[in-house]
Amino acid sequence: MVSGISSTRLSGLASGMDTEALVAKLMDVEKMPLTKMQQDKSWMTWQRDAYRDTNKALYDFNLKLSDMKYTKSYMSKTTTSSQPNAVTVTGNTASSNGSYSIQVNELATAAIKVGTQSLGSSFDPDAALSSDLHGDITFSTYNESGEMVTKSVTIAAGDTLNGVLKKISDSDAGLRAFYDKSSGKVVMERTATGDFNPVDPTTGDNDGEEIILGASSFFDFVNLSGSVEQNGTNAEIVYNGGLTLTPKSNSYTMNGLTFNFNTTTTSPAQITVDNNVDEAFNKIKEFIDEYNKLVEKLNGSLTETRYRDYKPLTDEQKEGMSEDQVKLWEERAKSGLLKGDSLVTDGLFDIREKWYTEVNTGGAYDLITDLGIGTSKEFLESGILTIKDEQKLKDALRNDPESVYKLFANNEAGSDKGLVYKLEASIKKTMTSIEERAGKSTSTNQQYTLGKRLDDLDDRIDDFQQRLATIENRYWSQFTAMEKAMTRFNSQSMYLSNQFGGF
Incomplete structure (x- = not known):
């Protein structure tokens, strides 16, 4: 029922007619333009979503282009x-x-110091250390240039042996300090292998020690002060x-x-x-397979059958159908949303054309056909690429991988740009054109062509619904007036009948 309908209605009590059914049939005729507009809105919404789905496929393939810009894809x-x-x-x-x-x-080995004796089987490395061990402790190592680097940490109340050793390990001195439970000894070693403090070969000066411990009661306590270091060695x-x-x-x-x-x-x-010819070959083959999936999708959209007799269903039409019937109907109704579409056609043509442009690589391979790659001869596989001669491609990757890399991924300006960059530019151009027509999920309707048309259609639908309300009120007013007139006529007839019946 259309909104805005008068509440003063008389059914066919006087006339005997099913007034409500008559008005409904009359309104069915009046609603035909509204149904057409609602179907147009559904179609445009579906078409917008089909465009966006196409852009999603283009976007996903565009991401895969990035992998093909790296030399490792061709020259591993x-x-x-x-x-x-x-x-x-x-x-x-x-x-x-x-x-x-x-x-x-x-x-190469790393320098290491080990405690001279065990701390005892009953020692608890997670117990708080005695207060007489509190304070700063220093230790030094040598950097790549042979310069001494000194660090310090503070032992505070509540610190445990494991806690202090962790502070040493975290101090950027390049040391790893830990307590070995099985031996009961503390170990300090360099994290890097090599001899960073070599003995002077001329004078014999320097004992080569790389882990220098400052005087400290802590190092005495853990039996490291008198430990003899095993120096690091170079390979x-x-x-x-x-x-x-x-x-x-x-x-x-x-x-x-x-x-x-x-x-x-x-x-x-x-x-x-x-x-690594096989790895590079497989990389190119996988890339071509992904490209072919994109072409198949676009070709499918352009050639999909459109069933013009299957119009989008309105909510009223769905009420008289089962879920399966609605599903089957809408499968036909949504078929061919982009059939023969000029944006997709032009984009696909531009993408296919890029594969056959020449790239000045300075090597033996300037065209994709030089690698044994070409278009399928099957008419229904328009634009599909195939590796027609696998051995030719493998020989190119073995003999002149630099040329193959440049053919695909050369980043020079102008015509010398590789095929990947040319494809990327073509895809982005197509995506921009589609986005101008169909927007994206974050777009408002006023930011793209179909959105503006949908807004305009909504306004027309609202206006027409108001018009239908007025028309329906008029029909009811006319039938109500007729019923009132017939009621008066029937009353007069009864009165006259009663009067003449007395004679």
């Missing part, structure tokens, strides 16, 4: 070691391919049989390769570095 390295338990190696995109030998004569490795190196850690980086030493060797470990 694979490494092998003949003695993986002793020497391992990792490479980056700058690593030179080739074979290397690594002889590990010595491993010793021989690279390719001719270069002896003494790094402070059991890791060494050179020429883009990071060597990690786990144990000494009796013979050199043989290291091989090569382009």
Whole structure:
């Protein structure tokens, strides 16, 4: 029932007509333009959501483009070691391919001090320390430049041994201090391996001690004051049989390769570095698969059948249908929301076109077809990419990965930009056009074209509903007037009948 209807109504008591049914049928005719507007509103709302769903797909793919901008996607390295338990190696995109030998004569060790005797089996490291141990304690270590660095911590009331050792470990001195329960001894060691305070080879000065403890009753109490330090040592490795190196850690980086030493060797470990063709190939293949999913979605939207006989249902129409009937109907009604849409068509065309632009890489591969990648011949797979010649792509990744990288991800200005950057620009352009028409979830209706049309439609619906209220009131007024007239006629007829009946 339309709002604003007069409360003074007479049903068909005098005429015998079903006045309410007659008015309802008349209003059904009058409501036809309103139904059309409500259906248009539903259609526009669905279409807006379909546009936004398309933009979501474009946005998600755009995120995947980021991974394809990095050299590691095309120029990762694979490494092998003949003695993986002793020497391992990792490479980056700058690593030179080739074979290397690594002889590990010595491993780097860290300086360590251990208490000279146990604190006793009954000692509790979590009990508060005696007050005569309270105060500042100092300790020193050496930095990378061989300079002494001194730190201090304060032992306060309530502090425990474990608490003080944690303060030392947290002091940025590069020390790890702890109480070993099984031996009952306190241990202090450097967190970094290497010899940071070497003995002067000329004069023999310096005992090489790296953990210097200040005079303190605390260090006396934990039996560290008289402890003899085991000094830290550098590693010793021989690279390719001719270069002896003494790094402070059991890791060494050179020429883009990071060597990690786990144990000494009796013979050199043989290291091989090569382009990781399979990983790069799979990365490109996965990227193409993601692109194809996007194209399939856009093609599906553009070619989806539109069932024009299945108009959006109004709330009144849904009342006479079951849930399954409504669901099946709306599946047809929502089909083809973007069929042949110009924004999606133009965007898809622009994206497909970018794949076939030339990029000046300075290498052997300037076009995607040079890598054995092309468009599917199937008509219904318009724009789908396929790797037509896998071996051709793998050979390119093996022989000139730099050129492949530039073809995809060159960040030079102008026409030399890689395909990924060109695709990104095209996608962002399409997303902007769609957003201007359909907005996004945070947009107000006045910020996009369809939203303005929806607002205008709402105003027209409100105006028409007011008009319907006036029309319905008029129908009821007319029928009520007729009923009143017929009531008067019937009364007069009865009166005259009674008068003539007396003769």
